[in-house]
Amino acid sequence: MTRTIDSLHLPFALRELSDQELETVCAELREELIASVAESGGHFASSLGATEISVALHTVFETPADRLVWDVGHQGYIHKMLTGRRELLSSIRQSGGISGFLKRDESEFDTFGAGHAGTSISAAVGMALALKKTSPDRHAVAIIVDGSLTAGMAFEALNHAGALKLNNLTILLNDNEMSISPNVGALSWLFSRTVTGETSTAVRKQFKEWHRRGYIPEVVYKAIDRAEEAAVGYFSPAAMLFESFGFRYIGPVDGHSVSALRQALENAKRQDGPVIVHARTRKGKGFEAAEADPLTWHGVNPFDREKAEFRKASVEAVKAKSYTAVFSETLLEIAKADPRVVGITAAMPTGTGLDLLERELPEQFLDVGICEQHAVTCAAGMACEGLRPVCAIYSTFLQRGFDQVLHDVCIQNLPVVFALDRAGAVGNDGETHQGLFDISFLRAIPNLTIVAPRDEEELRHLLYSSFHYEGPVAIRYPRGTGIGCLTDNSLKSISAGTSEILVQGEGILFIGLGPTVYTCLQVSEKIHQDFGVRPTVLDARFVKPLDEEALRSLITSHDVICTVEDHSLMAGFGSAVLEFGSDHNLFTGKQIIRFGAQDTFTPHSSQKEQYRLHGYDVPGILARLKPLLANFRSLAPSSSITQAA
Template sequence: MEIKPGKLLANIDSPADLKKLSKEQLHEVCDELRQYIVDVVSVHGGHFGASLGVVELTVALHYIFNTPYDQLVWDVGHQAYGHKILTGRRDNFKTNRKYKGISGFPKRAESEYDAFGVGHSSTSISAALGMAMASHYKGEVDRQHVAIIGDGAMTAGMAFEALNHAGIEKSNILIILNDNCMSIDPNVGALKEYLTDITTSHSYNKLRDDFWKALGKLPGERLSRKIVSKMEAALKGMVSKSSNLFEALNLRYFGPIDGHNITKLVDTLKDIKDIPGPKLLHIKTVKGKGYELAEKDQTKWHAPGLFDKITGEIYKKTFDLPQPPKYQDVFGYTIIELAKKNDKIMGVTPAMPSGSSLKYMMEQMPNRAFDVGICEQHAVTLSAGLATQGMKVFCNIYSSFMQRGYDQVVHDVAIQNLPVVFCLDRAGLVGEDGATHHGAYDIAYMRCIPNMIVSAPMNESELRDLMYTSQLEKIKNPFVIRYPRGEGVKAEWKTEMKEITIGTGRKLKEGDEIAILSYGHPGNFAAAAIREVKSEGINPAHYDMRFVKPLDEKMLHEVFKNYAKIITVEDGTVKGGFGSAILEFMAEHNYNASVKILGIPDTIIEHGTLKELYNEIGIDANHIAETIRDMAKIEVNKLIS
């Protein structure tokens, strides 16, 4: 089905075309842009509510600022669809998040309008400040730098660090705080309450607006600014204490204003654009604006998948047979089972209760499960603090996001040898979210830390068993359990939980000549490959290792004594990962074998479906089968020669 943009949007190939329109026409542009996003995402998928919420802001920014010379930095990037459409990618927007198509996030290599590549939250202020400082140093006094950050992203420590620094710099930076009370799930914490307070502080904000409106009525621009600045200083602390947070950091604060009033946005941005120094504009928006269902259920419509734009029906896959649950749901239900029997269990997640499925425990046991906001570092050290008091904490963080709390894992957990359980969701490749979200590195960065236990289940039953084992009183070490995004392999998943001896694997199948050592979920791909080559008379052995630290050395001695050809399979980086650990063992014990490592290569993997990406990196069943055949040919060729 061909999706056509509206008559005005169809003629906007760059912000220069947008600037040709009258201010009155911008209302129609916003309507067309919002409808185009709805049309494309409903058919092709992608993130949804965030971009609808900033349509007016996006149009106003490109209308007032001289992009790409003036630089826009979108925090996270979920909300940048309108930005992409207005900057030359309208006709390619249907390829958004598709294999070899445009990225779902701003990406420097994709467009000169994407000033900074993003995917994780709370980086925009730091990046824009760095750009602004460079421009100040180079004498580019007319160049503007804008960071667009949501109130959810503002909860992260990095954002506050950047605010603190921005206030002492003289560089031109405008921070736009997009306040919609949401990240993916509803925001939590004191900042949310503060922003509500500052929004309702009508007396202070009205006085500020009145003073700045007076700016244009006073003679002499410099003189008038000096007078208004003195008036501002006199107001601080006098009218509303809650209005001083940003100004206390030396950021000139404007707002809050209606982020869906395009005329007000254009006028405001025009007025404050040339005011020198660090500034913050606070706008109020509604995530999912313009699509009623998305406004009412903002978490559900963050990224709903394909849907009927008229009825709002979200299309679900239909199957004839019962389907396996998602790994994250198995975690969510299992932690409740365990917590009912062990009153020391607690759950912590940084702003991902729905994605991680900790929401189920939060609903049933609100005093034992916590969403701490977009604060991975805090989540890790909070868990460490709880562990010092005898709690068994399951700290659930996406693998990619755990990178942000790595110092805390080392310093606050591992060095003190505290028994925090790190459940790394979305480990391995994640699909359409692409490079910024792939959990490619956790095997390598976790197994190098002393005191750590690092494990991965091959299926849902093993996930339950590992969770059960990790919470036992006798486990005194930090414990990592990594598992992939999405569905597992067992429809009958709710098996009785049993203890797994730390550092032990499973021999799944005896074989001849070749042994496959798999780690985690890709063991299922290896099993499928073994079935594929069986009819060809090739009979590899298969071992599910389960632990990369400590390794099952007894099992590995058996493997290297009986097999001269070994294939390792993992969904992590081949540099420093599971395969590397096997090579280290082989070298340490003076074994000599032909080893082929299959995993994520030493390159950045972009976005696509999991099937497409597994095929690209060569760990799907077909490629594993081909590797088995190649290994078998080695022996055949030796015999022939």
């Protein structure tokens, strides 16, 4: 069967098609997207909902000369398909394939890369300012979903852009949750279409010119301007909000009508200042299950499209609970026993596991929106009043609240717990989502305790213990499942700054942090089998404070010291051990080897592939140690062994 999209040179050919032909293109693209993501997985519901928006934008604007800036990138799959990457869609988020987000080095149509929300308007403002100097006829367009508009940065950009009065800036608000203020529906669109139409725009410009020349008195000009503002506010409260920032408002537009979108965007290009085009869409449009439950179908694994069911994981994969689930259940248990405990999320209750707390104890749950800075300082305020807040935030997103952690929490030594999910290599989301930097930027902050459990059981104990330490605590744990070690329901307190020796060996010392401890145990066993000597394995547990007594004793009694971490080597855990050993002159005659992520941004691939890339999986560690191991063959295998429970 011949499809329209197969015969088109996209996106340029779109500009020659009728609205009816463009609707056919949208239907074909949506069908192809469903078929592809069903096989490969990826961000699904958002891109389905942005199909007509993507087509309309590439039709009205002369991309790539006009700049499209997509917020986050979850809604960008159709954009990728329109810009030369249809055949590559099956490789999305896989090693060597295309990114799940927008990347400047992937396509000239990807004008700005992003995986964090709320950046698009600022980037588009910067581009619009530059284009005014270099290419005055070119436009910059930010495409932002209503959820991202909760980010404070987005409102900073709106405030600045309105003051600049840029006539080459358009913001397309993809409202797929109906969280923007309600308005008078079709009447509002009719009104905004009228006041932004070609005739009205021309009259308005002429009116301003007459006022500038003095033909119209100031009092008359202001009275008419206020009357227009009042009418806008009556027909659409959303319009009143955006026009108060200095934007002309167009909408709400049917975001699944190419014709309506084209008309709105053409009107936007005619305005003499910045414009907001407000498009209403349905997340998951075109796939019934995704429309009914867009949260579940936001980011998906491969699925059976006919049954709308996700493919079952292997038996091995479901034996263990995820770290997120263990955190979620443990926090609920603690919160039930202590009403002072409050879980805080920045618009990610499901991703962080706080949805369980929300359902069971809604009065002890708070979702602040995509506002990490506010989340941290709000937690600080709660702590000032005697509550015990827990900020559950992905490691990568805590970067956005660094000053608040330092200035508002740690300087005042407030008892806030930061639960850093997705710490370490995160897999297919790639560079923008890696949790490989939290130790580096947190370790320098006084008063902050930093812990990393090796498994699910230790996560339970360290989360429980965090409420007993003095001051703020950051507890980091990875994406994915644990090792299946949960054996009882007890909660034990672990003293701050205490490590645990899991294997008492000789010659070589492995100091593991977090789940890399199990990598160390495997390497230790392999070395014992192949070389007759069993290395010591220490579960550090704490990045700060270090267990100085244990480190001093073990470093002194071993010849080769290896640190292993799922984190950047730059200012990471290994660096902390190096600093301690150097300060206390412990490394004379020793060989120190650090294993962790190299000083690069880690591209999208599986977590296992990322461990291998950086050389801190079992084969990578053994390969690096191989030249040293021959020196240990002569050592007697008389080690005292204490295996991890």
